[in-house]
Amino acid sequence: MIFSKFLTFATYIVASSLVAADLTLTAGPVSCIYKSKDLNETFNNSSSVNIKCSGNKCTVNGSGATASNNLVTITAAGTYIVQGSLRGQFRIEASKNDFIHLILNNTTITNNNGPAIYGVNADKITITLIGNNKLIDSTKYTSVNEKVDACLFINSNLSINGSGSLNVTSKYANAIHCKKDLKLISGKITVPTATQKGIKAKNSICVMNATVDINSTDTSIKVTRNDNTEKGYIVIDDGNITISTNKKGIQAQTHLTINGGYINIKKSKEGLEGQMVDILGGEIHIFSTDDGINGTKISDPNKSSMENKMNKSGTDGSVYINIVGGKSYITVEDINSDGIDANGVLYIGGNAEVYVSYQGNSIYGTNSVFSSDGDNSIAFGATIIGLANGNSNQQKQQNNNKSTGKIYQPYIHASVSNQAAGTKIIVKDSSNNIIASFDPVYSYSSIIVTSPKIVAGKTYTIIMGNTFQTFKASSPATGTINAPSITTISNVTVTSPTISSPTTSTTSSNLIITISTDTATSSTSTSSIMNTTTTTTDSTNISTITSSSTINTITTTSNLSTLPTITSSSTTNTISPSNTNTSDVTTTFTTNIATILTTTTDLTHTSITSSSSTTSTTTSPSIAITTSITTTSNVIPSTTTSITTSSSKTSTSDVTITSTTTKIIPSSTSVNSNNCSALILNQGFKCCSNNCTVIYTDSDGSWGIENNQWCGCNNTTSLSLNCPSKIISQGYSCCQNDNCKVQYIDDDGKWGVENREWCGLSYDC
Numbered sequence: 001m002i003f004s005k006f007l008t009f010a011t012y013i014v015a016s017s018l019v020a021a022d023l024t025l026t027a028g029p030v031s032c033i034y035k036s037k038d039l040n041e042t043f044n045n046s047s048s049v050n051i052k053c054s055g056n057k058c059t060v061n062g063s064g065a066t067a068s069n070n071l072v073t074i075t076a077a078g079t080y081i082v083q084g085s086l087r088g089q090f091r092i093e094a095s096k097n098d099f100i101h102l103i104l105n106n107t108t109i110t111n112n113n114g115p116a117i118y119g120v121n122a123d124k125i126t127i128t129l130i131g132n133n134k135l136i137d138s139t140k141y142t143s144v145n146e147k148v149d150a151c152l153f154i155n156s157n158l159s160i161n162g163s164g165s166l167n168v169t170s171k172y173a174n175a176i177h178c179k180k181d182l183k184l185i186s187g188k189i190t191v192p193t194a195t196q197k198g199i200k201a202k203n204s205i206c207v208m209n210a211t212v213d214i215n216s217t218d219t220s221i222k223v224t225r226n227d228n229t230e231k232g233y234i235v236i237d238d239g240n241i242t243i244s245t246n247k248k249g250i251q252a253q254t255h256l257t258i259n260g261g262y263i264n265i266k267k268s269k270e271g272l273e274g275q276m277v278d279i280l281g282g283e284i285h286i287f288s289t290d291d292g293i294n295g296t297k298i299s300d301p302n303k304s305s306m307e308n309k310m311n312k313s314g315t316d317g318s319v320y321i322n323i324v325g326g327k328s329y330i331t332v333e334d335i336n337s338d339g340i341d342a343n344g345v346l347y348i349g350g351n352a353e354v355y356v357s358y359q360g361n362s363i364y365g366t367n368s369v370f371s372s373d374g375d376n377s378i379a380f381g382a383t384i385i386g387l388a389n390g391n392s393n394q395q396k397q398q399n400n401n402k403s404t405g406k407i408y409q410p411y412i413h414a415s416v417s418n419q420a421a422g423t424k425i426i427v428k429d430s431s432n433n434i435i436a437s438f439d440p441v442y443s444y445s446s447i448i449v450t451s452p453k454i455v456a457g458k459t460y461t462i463i464m465g466n467t468f469q470t471f472k473a474s475s476p477a478t479g480t481i482n483a484p485s486i487t488t489i490s491n492v493t494v495t496s497p498t499i500s501s502p503t504t505s506t507t508s509s510n511l512i513i514t515i516s517t518d519t520a521t522s523s524t525s526t527s528s529i530m531n532t533t534t535t536t537t538d539s540t541n542i543s544t545i546t547s548s549s550t551i552n553t554i555t556t557t558s559n560l561s562t563l564p565t566i567t568s569s570s571t572t573n574t575i576s577p578s579n580t581n582t583s584d585v586t587t588t589f590t591t592n593i594a595t596i597l598t599t600t601t602d603l604t605h606t607s608i609t610s611s612s613s614t615t616s617t618t619t620s621p622s623i624a625i626t627t628s629i630t631t632t633s634n635v636i637p638s639t640t641t642s643i644t645t646s647s648s649k650t651s652t653s654d655v656t657i658t659s660t661t662t663k664i665i666p667s668s669t670s671v672n673s674n675n676c677s678a679l680i681l682n683q684g685f686k687c688c689s690n691n692c693t694v695i696y697t698d699s700d701g702s703w704g705i706e707n708n709q710w711c712g713c714n715n716t717t718s719l720s721l722n723c724p725s726k727i728i729s730q731g732y733s734c735c736q737n738d739n740c741k742v743q744y745i746d747d748d749g750k751w752g753v754e755n756r757e758w759c760g761l762s763y764d765c
Helices: 305-310 392-397 678-682
Strands: 049-054 057-061 065-068 071-074 078-087 089-093 099-110 117-121 124-130 132-136 150-154 157-162 165-169 174-178 181-184 188-194 199-201 204-207 211-216 221-223 233-236 240-245 248-251 255-258 262-267 270-274 276-279 283-288 293-295 320-323 327-332 340-342 345-348 353-358 362-364 368-372 376-378 383-388 411-419 425-428 434-438 444-450 459-464 467-472 504-506 522-527 553-555 607-609 655-662 696-698 701-706 709-712 744-746 749-754 757-760
Touching: 049 065, 057 065, 071 078, 078 089, 089 099, 099 117, 124 165, 132 150, 150 165, 165 174, 174 181, 174 188, 181 199, 199 204, 204 221, 221 233, 233 248, 240 248, 248 262, 255 270, 270 276, 270 283, 276 293, 293 320, 320 340, 340 345, 345 368, 353 368, 353 434, 362 383, 362 444, 368 376, 368 383, 383 425, 383 434, 411 459, 411 467, 425 444, 444 459, 678 701, 678 709
Parallel strands: 049 078, 071 089, 078 099, 089 117, 099 124, 099 132, 117 150, 124 157, 132 165, 150 174, 157 181, 165 188, 174 199, 181 204, 188 211, 199 221, 204 233, 211 240, 221 248, 233 255, 240 262, 248 270, 255 276, 262 283, 270 293, 276 320, 283 327, 293 340, 320 345, 327 353, 340 368, 345 376, 353 383, 362 368, 504 607, 553 655
Antiparallel strands: 049 057, 065 071, 383 444, 411 444, 425 434, 425 459, 459 467, 522 655, 696 701, 701 709, 744 749, 749 757
16 A cells, blocks of 8 residues: 655645544555556466366366365465366465466356365465356355355455456355455456355455456445554555445445546445545446445444444544545435535545435435535535435524535535426536536435536526526635645656667656756756656556656756766645555655766767656655655656656756756876776776676777766676666666566666666566
8 A cells, every 4th residue: 555645735734643443544545556466467378287177076287286076276386277167166275475376267166165266375366367257155164164254265465367257156155255455457357146245355455457246235345454554445446346235335444545447336325435535536326325425434343333333423534535536426315314424524626526416305414415524625626516305494404513514616505496306407607508417316406516617606507307597606615625635636747768878868757857068068957747648558557647746946066977866955835754654565765866877979968868757646644744855756656657758858847957067087097997998998987897787888888887977898797787778877777587567668678666766677577
């Protein structure tokens, strides 16, 4: 889990630490890291263990697995390809450090005595889906271990990917149960029936781009851990989720973060639930008999249900619902429930669209469209239509000390003539432009409409079926907005570093820099943070890149024979982390702006400019305001990164860079006597020490870098380079040979991430 930084326009942010069940959470949103073992769908037939099944028997071709009547047992790390049908069980009993890659290739496993797949022990299991696969368990389990309660039961970390499908039928209890972290990467996962829960995990659930369809009696998607602040979360990055349940649709114990995807909760008691709910994107449809979206505190297992019920509120921001993106359509049947119920703070802003059809009477207050124990704010930028059955006078009488809400942009809050169920509402301005529209399920007689397109004092027409009414827009509320989490999602363009020779070059983070290297001259260039540009990389993972730092002034000075590191000083209001400890994940880290590689050929100098910038979503673990920052930006590459490349000689914004270069010719006494090219020595450079790594070769000879300076390599003793020289020449290192996860590809080669920095992928990958 990564806590992300974002730019925000809010006047101030509510300090969002909390104590619930003796836990202290920090405000979200949170995000998931997807590693190579999660994403890898490839395998080699010849080197893998092939298992073919028919009836109650399987044949095993390879080592690491054994087969007997009705049972296949995997005992060692490796890749296992399974085909055919088995009446029995697949059992994984490997060591605690083993990685099992299980390929289900048109496989059906039906067990009459317990789980179809039982992962007893392993470090991690990844299931790759090919074709159509089915798992079916029994109505009774013969196992004496009562904790085994799912058709697909895994004690270790579990990831599911692939282009195929997996149909899991649960007759006993849960369909899928992972006792650690569960990642649904890709493929289609269907739970046609689940006696209890559809998908259950202890620590976390991450949905990257999978299609999930669940029909369950109990909660459809749930994380259960409530004793660890770094666990208990659910993140939905993308994908397609369809749910029908008698209980809750998606329930997290700590954080519920929705970045994208399509979620359709056709039937539920409560649609979404978490202690800190952040909706940043995607399209969500919820039909519920109780609350559509519920923000509530973690239940303490050591307290009674009555004590927990009395401790659900968190008006200090410890409980919140924060909707700043995407489209949310909420339909609530019960008149004693809420459309959105924050037992703490409710904030709707950004570019979010929220549409609520509520069968109860009130827009605000207890049992209403928008219910909040604490601050209840709609900020500028959001588009909202809320519909209820009451009128304004009724609502004022029923608030019962609940927040009536504040709207910080022009709005219309009024009673209208009674409208039948299903009557479409359309809001138009005086020029007949549609401001917003909504197809509600239930009847209504009270409305609230707000949009950044509405102007205070102007008249708008509300069209409802065959009738219409006109209303004058009210002025927005004034004052400070108390936002519990991020309020906007700001995006930047990411550019890739390039270099073709060991002449003057610049690589930068969040900057586009141009440096002139003419002798005894200087030049100035500027940089700006730009709008989102999304481009596919080599993988299928695409997401928006966000940045949280504002850089004001940067000055650099370089001599020809040095490789300085640019540092910066910034004064800005930005969210800074106070606690970066996480479990099983990477939190935040920083890097300097890159280095300047300088060289010369006689009296004429060539300048090659390139830039690089990349960040990924991460949240600030604390909500304190920082006024001084040294180090230009946070660079956190992720597997889900959007990249675009560009070249520019100048750009304009708040950043000023000044660079001066002075020609220095080393004296003969300073030239290393090691054996290297005379042409390199004649240019004023030294020979490298023995066993240097060649990172660039031209007609002058072989070049290396030592002590942040270019030097000449001895061809007879130098080491060969195991990754692209163009990447190394920019000051980056080669990745470890076993790190083959491609983060980005450009003309320089394949880039990876290691030790929190960019690196070049090995030629062995």
